[in-house]
Amino acid sequence: MAQQHESGSEGHQGAIPLDGGCYDPPVSDFRVPFFRPHIDDDDVAAVAESLRSGWLTTGPNARALEEELSAYCGAPFVNVVNSCTAAMQLALAAWEIGPGDEVITTPYTFVATANVIVHLGATPVFVDVRERDFNIDPAKIAEAVTPATRAIIPVHFAGEPCDMDAIGEIAGAHGLKVLEDAAHAIGTEYLGRRIGTISDAAAFSFYANKNMTTTEGGALATADEELSERVRSLTLHGMTRDAYRRYDAGGAWRYDVTSIGYKDNLPDPAAALGRRQLARLEWSIEERTRVALRYTKNLGDMEHVVLPWFDERHRQAWHLYVVQIGESAPVERDEVIRALAAKGVQTSVHFIPVHTFTAYREMGRWNDGDFPVAEKLSAGAVSLPMFPDMTDEEVDYVCDALGDILRGRFRQS
Numbered sequence: 001m002a003q004q005h006e007s008g009s010e011g012h013q014g015a016i017p018l019d020g021g022c023y024d025p026p027v028s029d030f031r032v033p034f035f036r037p038h039i040d041d042d043d044v045a046a047v048a049e050s051l052r053s054g055w056l057t058t059g060p061n062a063r064a065l066e067e068e069l070s071a072y073c074g075a076p077f078v079n080v081v082n083s084c085t086a087a088m089q090l091a092l093a094a095w096e097i098g099p100g101d102e103v104i105t106t107p108y109t110f111v112a113t114a115n116v117i118v119h120l121g122a123t124p125v126f127v128d129v130r131e132r133d134f135n136i137d138p139a140k141i142a143e144a145v146t147p148a149t150r151a152i153i154p155v156h157f158a159g160e161p162c163d164m165d166a167i168g169e170i171a172g173a174h175g176l177k178v179l180e181d182a183a184h185a186i187g188t189e190y191l192g193r194r195i196g197t198i199s200d201a202a203a204f205s206f207y208a209n210k211n212m213t214t215t216e217g218g219a220l221a222t223a224d225e226e227l228s229e230r231v232r233s234l235t236l237h238g239m240t241r242d243a244y245r246r247y248d249a250g251g252a253w254r255y256d257v258t259s260i261g262y263k264d265n266l267p268d269p270a271a272a273l274g275r276r277q278l279a280r281l282e283w284s285i286e287e288r289t290r291v292a293l294r295y296t297k298n299l300g301d302m303e304h305v306v307l308p309w310f311d312e313r314h315r316q317a318w319h320l321y322v323v324q325i326g327e328s329a330p331v332e333r334d335e336v337i338r339a340l341a342a343k344g345v346q347t348s349v350h351f352i353p354v355h356t357f358t359a360y361r362e363m364g365r366w367n368d369g370d371f372p373v374a375e376k377l378s379a380g381a382v383s384l385p386m387f388p389d390m391t392d393e394e395v396d397y398v399c400d401a402l403g404d405i406l407r408g409r410f411r412q413s
């Protein structure tokens with residue numbers, strides 16, 4: 001069985017192409033993979049029907065998915081695109097964020113969050129996270145605001161929402177945009193409100209291992225119609241009408257190009273898959289919650305393991321289940337990962353702090369030690385297998401393997 005990892009995370013990668021488009025040969029047949037996609041006959045039929053329909057690029061399925069996402073998360077406007085990365089970059093571009101502007105975000109994220117800021121010529125300003133939930137610390141955001149700050153990008157780590165009230169207050173006081181990196185958080189609720197309705201815009205990921213997938217894909221949710229329309233144009237080269245809208249109204253072929261846009265649209269067969277996946281999203285989150293609760297029950301008393309914290313006032317969508325291997329554990333985190341792999345358990349690490357990557361080091365703005373909480377969390381983090389079809393037996397196997405390893409019984413028998 002092939003396994004898929006979050007792009008950029010450590011660990012074994014399976015035979016399915018990752019973001020870089022490379023194929024890594026499978027290293028071993030994992031007994032419990034990090035992730036196993038749930039693709040059923042309805043998904044396959046929906047994609048086949050779309051392929052046979054004669055409309056392959058962005059079209060009726062993409063439009064329907066936008067409406068269904070809008071109904072699901074309560075956001076009046078949704079734009080589907082080909083990744084969460086694209087959704088974030090398009091929103092920042094639509095707000096004309098560029099050279100001379102600063103955007104505050106967390107170093108404890110996938111590199112995409114920071115890359116989109118850099119691509120637009122703006123400057124990412126990292127602030128550290130809170131130890132308890134790995135999420136950006138609002139107190140530190142407030143300290144980092146300067147006259148050049150234009151926006152804040154909080155990241156809802158693992159599906160646990162950031163403190164959006166505090167972030168909204170800071171943004172309101174300084175006239176800043178808030179763009180949620182909700183790659184992990186479709187279905188997350190913040191004080192009873194689904195992500196997608198809380199800030200200026202939220203970007204979702206439908207990457208292969210996300211809570212719902214379009215293979216690759218993403219969406220931007222917003223209440224701002226002007227933003228949505230601008231993003232729609234920027235998604236397709238800055239054109240005033242996309243292909244579907246050019247041909248649907250009886251051959252209205254003429255269009256203008258009003259800005260220099262991108263090529264980030266979502267193909268219709270991918271959207272057809274997304275519609276089926278969205279119809280099953282609640283089931284998927286319920287099953288992920290079952291897995292998370294079983295991990296929590298099994299690992300609750302295990303020495304040297306710090307469990308993920310979550311706030312019961314919210315609904316955690318459980319994209320990831322990330323434990324910390326305590327600093328006083330007899331086995332180091334890297335050894336725990338190796339030993340789990342030897343026992344047939346595939347894991348990952350979320351995240352390697354962005355400022356420690358070579359490309360970011362070479363910018364000369366950050367040093368090791370600048371974000372001590374993020375660095376400490378990253379050094380101890382292990383993302384355990386998490387997927388909706390994971391059986392209770394598989395969860396128990398992972399927990400038993402971890403227990404054996406931490407008690408020093410970590411050689412493969």
Ligand SMILES: Cc1ncc(COP(=O)(O)O)c(C=O)c1O
Nearest residue numbers: 083084085110112183205206207
């Ligand atoms: C926190 C976070 N932001 C953004 C992304 C990028 O998502 P995508 O691959 O859909 O561009 C990811 C990716 O997997 C992520 O984990």
